[in-house]
Amino acid sequence: MAISPQVFTPRKRYPSVGSLISSKLSDLKLVQSLLLLAEEISVLKPFQFILKRNSSSIIRKSKLLAILFEEFVSNPNFFFPLTAVLCLEDIYTVLKRIKTLLEHCSNGSKMWLLMKSESVADSFHQLTVQLSTLLDILPLKELDLSEDVKDLVVLMKNQCCNTEAFVDPTDENLRHDLLKLLDWIRREIVPDHSKLAEILEKLSLRDSASCRDEIVRLEHEVHIQIYENWKSEAIALIGLVRYAKCVLFGASNPRSDDRDHFQAMNIPADFRCPITLELMRDPVVVATGQTYDRTSINLWIDSGHNTCPKSGQTLAHTNLFPNLALKNLIAQWCREEKVPYETTENQTSFKATKMMVLFLINKLSVSQSIETANRVVHDLRVLAKTDSDSRACIAEAGAIPLLLRYLGSENPSLQINAVTTILNLSIREANKTRIFETKGVLDGVIGVLGSGATWEAKGNAAATIFSLCAVQSYRKKLGRKIRVITGLAELVKAGPTNSKRDALAAISNLAVEKETVGKLVEGGVVEMALEVTEELAEEAVTILAVVAKRGGAVAVAAGNQVVPKLALVLRDGTDTARERAAAALVSICRRGGTEVVAELAATPGIERVIWELMGMGTVRARRKAATILGILGRQAAGIDGDPTAEYWTNIASSGTNLQI
Structure with a gap:
């Protein structure tokens, strides 16, 4: 939410006068543009919760200006001296900034607006001062205006002469309460739920849907900010809203068409790490010319491998070279899709996530309802997709044994959510060990692979196998299980394209081990691969x-x-x-x-x-x-x-x- 030269990020600069109006505009076209712009501002609604007085005041001034411009337009033969034309051009620039400020505040995050209310109030004040200055130098005596309109201009000048920015005490108190809640979370004190509900009510965040929208807006703030401390503030607020959404409004209600955020956006295949299938944050090139995410390939090499995971070639050396061209393309795609790309650590957000996870795990452990369990597991699935800290919190809270009971669920949605949560958790290296060594979980995943209720569940089970194969000892053990190989082969033969890709990636990883090749041949992998050479x-x-x-x-x-x-x-x-x-x-x-x-x-x-x-x-x-x-x-x-x-x-x- 860009706000002013002080609050906007540097890339959100105000446009110059020349970019706002054409130098070839006639006087009539100029005042017509001014009238249209003033009317557009006049129909905007004042803010309902924060900075209400500031927004109302500047909208009211725009309505008064519209009366002045309307008189200009009503007389096509109106003569404008050069000083008046220059003044009106500058007024156009100020009005354009006012409209931009109002729209950004209206469409942006409410919590972020509250946190920056003092800066935003100052932006409103600065624009008002600029408007006052331009009205002072507007040559009224040289303009053939009615006395009523002249009196109106004098009234506006008087209204614009306030010397200080106004910050509503109610806004300041609400901001103080919000900062207090963040401080509680930072100190690992569970916030007062009634106080949390009161703050959200005042910001009109009254249900899960409005909280989801607020999180999206805050994520956009993280994306556009260049100052690390501001990014950190926005991330802390995201953690708070997620926690509030969970404890105040309950777990989400999964929709039948609900998919993971990145899946819905269809990440280009070249932007995914071949090891984790996740969006690469720091792509690097290995000796064979293949590109991987730095974290993933480092873990691969550190675990004793000397081969390229994708091609199986022996690495001539283990040097990693940054793929800057690809990194720039990924960053550009993230900007266009409004996906946060650079990660910023924030302890407040982490502790809020930890509290939320404990709340969800406790709820899941006592749940007797399939519907409630499905909602909780869905929230864990979404959270596990978010970042490594969330995956760590979920696994450490004991989620994996609880998820096991739902892998065999007859409810297709619950089964999908359970296996996908395990898949998302497996992205973190330490969680691979938890999944592999927790009794019954691996067999449960293999069971979904072979007889899952939906292709999506089977595909995500295959992706989990692929993820676990990143650990050599696990890859060897999985390669000895004929159920794994036959399940993957059947998925390739009969599944949809996305599921086939997941299964083929898992088989390719298994084939790296020489002792597994015989099992793959017995499982019909060669004929299976030949069958799909045209498609994949x-x-x-x-x-x-x-x-x-x-x-x-x-x-x-x-x-x-x-x-x-x-x-x-x-x-x-x-x-x-x-x-x-x-x-x-x-x-x-x-x-x-x-x-x-x-x-x-x-x-x-x-x-x-x-x-x-x-x-x-x-x-x-x-x-x-x-x-x-x-x-x-x-x-x-x-x-x-x-x-x-x-x-x-x-x-x-x-x-x-x-x-x-």
Whole structure:
């Protein structure tokens, strides 16, 4: 909520005079624009709760100005001296600022307006002073105005001559009460609920819906502020409103179309970390060229891994390089979608969250109603999506064992909320251990994966498996469970696209472990991946490449139409898909037997596709393409009487001389 040069963020500057009105406007057009602007301000409603007198006063002055401008407009032949024109242009600028101030205050957060009431009151005062100055220098004697209008202008000048900004004592007392509540929370004292309700009532925050709207407005404040202390204030208020919404108005009522905030916004795939599937805050590039969120990839490396999570390649080094271009794109997207991007720690907000979580957990532990449980679990689900502190509070309060009982619920909405809450909690590394080691929870998630009531529940169960796979020891244990593999494979075969992606990501992570590959082959993963190469080529060929590299090359080579399908991806896929298709072909050509190589050599147009990949593919794709050429050449050279032997030998020879 931008307010004034003192309260607006620097990027919310007032427009210059030249940007507000055209220098070529005639005198008549100028006064018509002034009349229209004054009338637009006049119809705005004064604030009902905070700064009521300030807003009423400036709207009333605009109504009086409209009478002056109306007299100008009613006489098309009115003569304006140059000094009057310059004065009127400046009045237009001031009125534009007044309108902006009123609209921002009306549409912004009520709590934020209350916290900044003194600054906003000063903004109103400064604009009034500017208006008074311009009315003083307006050459009334040179303007042919009626005596009534002249008296009106004199009246306005007298009304504008107040020397101090006015702060309503009622507003100041309410602000003091709000600060006191924040101080209680900061000191971990449970606020007086009656006092909390009184403050919200005075701000017209009377139900869950109005509190949700207030939280959205406060989140916008966090996004637009550049001063850390102001961001911190807004975050503290968000924590307070969330707590108040929970304890005063009860848990939310989930709607049938309710989805997680980020899911509803459809985060671009390139902005998600391949490890957590969350929006990346600090994207970095590893040795293989893949991008991950810094926190996630650091945890991956620190846990003993030396491979790239997405491609399975061995990392030549563990240096991380900031992906500044992607970070700028993500920041721009966040600004457009009004998503807070940079995080600011705030102890008051954290303690308010802690109190709210304890309230919800206590309510859930004694709940006998499915409807009440669904509302509470839904609130935990939303809160667990918010930030790491919230995920820590929820897990430490003992939510995971309570959620277990609802994984097998016959109520589809409750089951979705329960498994999604566990998914959101699993994003935090410490919570992975809690989930894996809490008796019955993992089996409950696997049960949802295999026989969940909805595709959404199954997809989120698959995403939970994917998240847990970030820990190597858990990934090995999950890879030994045939129920996990068959459940993921069935989801890929029959589920909707989003759920298929979640399942494929989990399978790709499981395939990193060599000892798991045999289980994946037994579970039908190779045929499953081949079935979806047209729909989800990049994900499918990644699995084929990893399985082939980790000891399953013979099984991949035996797959139905594997060579033609990989050749098609090699020709028409994305750069990443082509690279991984080439990697898969190298593995199966080396270990799958001469029949595979012969089938690839006989594929129409394959030589052109390989040459194109060597010329325009990624660095790794070029190396793989050169390797394929060598394999084809050696195979052809070793077959007596093969008419293509000389051809492939020459190509292989020229390919090895390329600088790639």
